[in-house]
Amino acid sequence: MPDSLDAQPGLPRGARLGVDVGKARIGLAASDPDGLIATPVETVPRVLDGGGAAPGPVTADVARIVAEAADRFAAVVYVGLPRHLSGAEGAATADARGFAGLLAAALAAAGERAQVRLVDERMTTVTAHQALYASGRKGRKHRSVIDQAAAVIILQSALDAERASGGRAGELVEVQRA
Template sequence: MKITPDTPGVDDPGAGRRLGIDVGTVRIGVAVSDRDARMAMPLETVARSTKRRGPDGQDIKRILDIIEEYQVVEVVVGLPRNLKGTGSRSIAHAKDIAFRVRRRSKLPVRMADERLSTVVAQQALHASGVSEKAGRKVIDQAAAVEILQSWLDGRSNALVAETSNSLESDNNSAPADEE
């Protein structure tokens, strides 16, 4: 079954910080954007405590605390699809965390394509000289950065295109100057 991620820029909440989340079965990587929603930065790795069938755990509480502390306006959760665009086994975990955060925060929670985010994050860590052992502590954050940065770039492109289309339609509907 094809799983479709959300599209950046659609129903955009406007200015403010975004939170990126990479959901794993053991850890949740968290990244945050700057106030202008242009750059994603690693924030922390949260130990996963919420089970798929059960009450919210300390991980959800920590994410909600981060949302409040950073005055987040939108949450972006990685949607773990395979290269064919169908859901991987981890998709249920990501959707569950997204549902819980949406329910408790009342914020827009978007599902973003995260294919290859961990691979890209591993390559970036390796290229910056971080050992594999040291990288295990921050790989989830790095993956969250990749997910969020991709979303921010897509959002920026969508907003620029929307502005350009709006300007074009304004110019096309403006009356011609009479001579």
């Protein structure tokens, strides 16, 4: 009989990371190795190099996430995919896809086994603002933690989907080979 703490007997153990990609900041969250609960990690300043998804030197923001994945022996990095409420994709979606591609390439180049997967993040920032407001945090003080709170929501949603389906959530990002 499986141990009651073994949340996904069909999935290998390993922490999961959640990433909320913004224009100025990136929220980062992590789970325990069994994928039970998401917790905030940090807010990483975004590096906009104007290069899009083209391969090149690893930027400091991507390098920080790769280091966190290595430190935690992460199995998966879930990147939020911001779609419109209708499900349509826009500029922010393209930006998140490009970032996820760069992250997947950087993880592979570093010899990390973590998959990068895109998961729907509609309404996560709104939900994060509401949760912070409900906890008594004033609106002006949200900026320092809103991205982390959104990353926690992205990750917890993916963890819940893993438990419900018995498989990884979201869309796998393939590493583009030159």
